[in-house]
Amino acid sequence: MEYKKILKRKKLKITPKRIAIINYFLKKDKYATPFDVWIYLKKNFKKIGLPTIYRNLEEFEKIGILTKIKGEENRFYYGICKMLNKKHHHHIICTSCHKISDFELCNFEQIKGEIEEMTNFEIKEHQFFLKGICKDCKEGGVNEKI
Amino acid sequence: MEYKKILKRKKLKITPKRIAIINYFLKKDKYATPFDVWIYLKKNFKKIGLPTIYRNLEEFEKIGILTKIKGEENRFYYGICKMLNKKHHHHIICTSCHKISDFELCNFEQIKGEIEEMTNFEIKEHQFFLKGICKDCKEGGVNEKI
DNA sequence: CTGCGTGCAAAGTATTTGCAAACCG
DNA sequence: CGGTTTGCAAATACTTTGCACGCAG
Numbered sequence: 001m002e003y004k005k006i007l008k009r010k011k012l013k014i015t016p017k018r019i020a021i022i023n024y025f026l027k028k029d030k031y032a033t034p035f036d037v038w039i040y041l042k043k044n045f046k047k048i049g050l051p052t053i054y055r056n057l058e059e060f061e062k063i064g065i066l067t068k069i070k071g072e073e074n075r076f077y078y079g080i081c082k083m084l085n086k087k088h089h090h091h092i093i094c095t096s097c098h099k100i101s102d103f104e105l106c107n108f109e110q111i112k113g114e115i116e117e118m119t120n121f122e123i124k125e126h127q128f129f130l131k132g133i134c135k136d137c138k139e140g141g142v143n144e145k146i
Numbered sequence: 147m148e149y150k151k152i153l154k155r156k157k158l159k160i161t162p163k164r165i166a167i168i169n170y171f172l173k174k175d176k177y178a179t180p181f182d183v184w185i186y187l188k189k190n191f192k193k194i195g196l197p198t199i200y201r202n203l204e205e206f207e208k209i210g211i212l213t214k215i216k217g218e219e220n221r222f223y224y225g226i227c228k229m230l231n232k233k234h235h236h237h238i239i240c241t242s243c244h245k246i247s248d249f250e251l252c253n254f255e256q257i258k259g260e261i262e263e264m265t266n267f268e269i270k271e272h273q274f275f276l277k278g279i280c281k282d283c284k285e286g287g288v289n290e291k292i
Numbered sequence: 293c294t295g296c297g298t299g300c301a302a303a304g305t306a307t308t309t310g311c312a313a314a315c316c317g
Numbered sequence: 318c319g320g321t322t323t324g325c326a327a328a329t330a331c332t333t334t335g336c337a338c339g340c341a342g
Contacts, residue, residue: 005211013316013321034307049324054307056322062326070216075306092267096186101265113254119247120232121238135266141200159296159341168320180332195299200332202297222305298339308329315322 002084003065010063020044021056022065022080030098031069031079067091067100092130096137148230149211156209166190167202168226169210176244177215177225213237213246238276242283 003022007014020041025032034053041048057078060066064084069077069091072102079100091105108126116123149168153160158191166187180199187194203224206212210230215223215237225246229235235250254272262269 011321015316015322017323047324049326050306051308051325052323068216072224074222076216076220080195092261092265092269094267095270101267103261103265105257105261105264105291107253107257111251113239115249115251115276116278118251119238119249121240121247121276121278122280122284123238123276123278124241125277129273129275130261130267130269131271132269138268157296161341163298193299194326195301196331197300198298203313294342296339296341298337300336300338302334304331304333306329306331309327311325313323313325316320317318 001107006063006065006084012059012063017041017045017048017052018056021053023058025066025078031077031093031098031100031102032098033071033075033077037078049144069093069100090128090130092132094134094137095131099134099136101134152209152211152230158205160211162186163191163194163198164202167199167206171212171224171226175226175246177223177239177246178220178244179223183224215239215246236274236276238278240280240283241277242279245280245282247280 001022004014006020007018012018021037024037024040034050034057037057038048038050038053041053045062046116057066057068061068061078065081066078067081071077071078077098079091079093081091083102083104088106089102090106091100091102093100106128108128112123112126147168149161150165153164158164167183170183170186179180180196183203184194184196184199187199193203203212207214207224212241213223213227215225217223223244225237225239227237227248229248229250234252235248236252237246239246252274254274258269258272261267
């Protein structure tokens with residue numbers, strides 16, 4: 001899979017646990033806490049520590065495989081990033097089932113200049129943070145859990 | 147000040163510490179952690195507990211006086227919201243001095259429909275999260291601390 | 293006075309660290 | 318083999334809670 005190449009390129013070793021973490025997110029397609037990931041991986045690995053999860057999620061975020069999200073409560077979530085090679089994109093999450101998707105469309109550049117003038121800031125970075133309801137949830141579909 | 151009215155309207159009592167917290171943010175104009183606020187208020191109140199800060203910052207966020215920001219590290223910051231009556235606005239923060247400003251300009255509605263089609267989400271909420279360098283920092287100004 | 297606000301002490305929870313052993317390339 | 322990765326145990330840091338007293342309205 002493509003994610004392995006990224007690990008390689010970033011000089012991170014391919015270990016079974018790392019693969020399992022990525023697969024967890026790919027299969028689940030939703031955002032999750034380190035704890036969630038841990039509970040799941042424990043099914044397949046008799047020995048696995050929570051710190052391992054934390055360390056890897058952090059690294060994966062650094063290399064762009066995962067995105068870190070601030071949850072409602074004081075907790076952080078991670079979601080997988082499917083647009084690996086694409087440069088610029090944003091994420092949208094479903095407030096009902098926690099599904100996460102990404103998209104490229106972005107018209108921020110159009111107003112960037114004006115905002116810079118108004119605020120006297122030089123804008124370096126922008127992120128759209130979208131919340132909504134995904135199609136499955138809208139149709140009252142059952143949210144199967146992984 | 148206008149903030150008092152808001153407290154009143156929201157049935158929150160006007161206490162010296164609450165006023166001091168708001169003034170801290172108004173004067174400082176930058177985002178800060180609960181701990182930062184605490185350290186500062188301790189100068190003026192011999193007796194003040196960190197939990198008081200936490201409780202009030204949380205309430206202030208609920209009623210729209212403050213905004214909660216996810217920092218780089220696993221920590222939350224608060225910044226004051228100057229656009230009290232205005233409906234829709236976003237924030238920009240300076241990565242150098244932590245200044246926070248708000249502005250109203252927003253062209254998201256233009257692409258909202260298209261994103262909804264592409265992602266199959268019904269968008270309920272959007273937030274721009276902007277980072278940049280403010281004028282003072284760009285000009286190499288000293289960042290006076292409060 | 294009446295209930296919200298606060299200090300204090302203590303608990304709770306998320307996250308990080310250090311180090312030896314295991315493992316990838 | 319040699320440097321990463323991991324498990325384990327423990328530490329750290331941030332945040333929340335419970336309760337009695339105090340103060341705003």
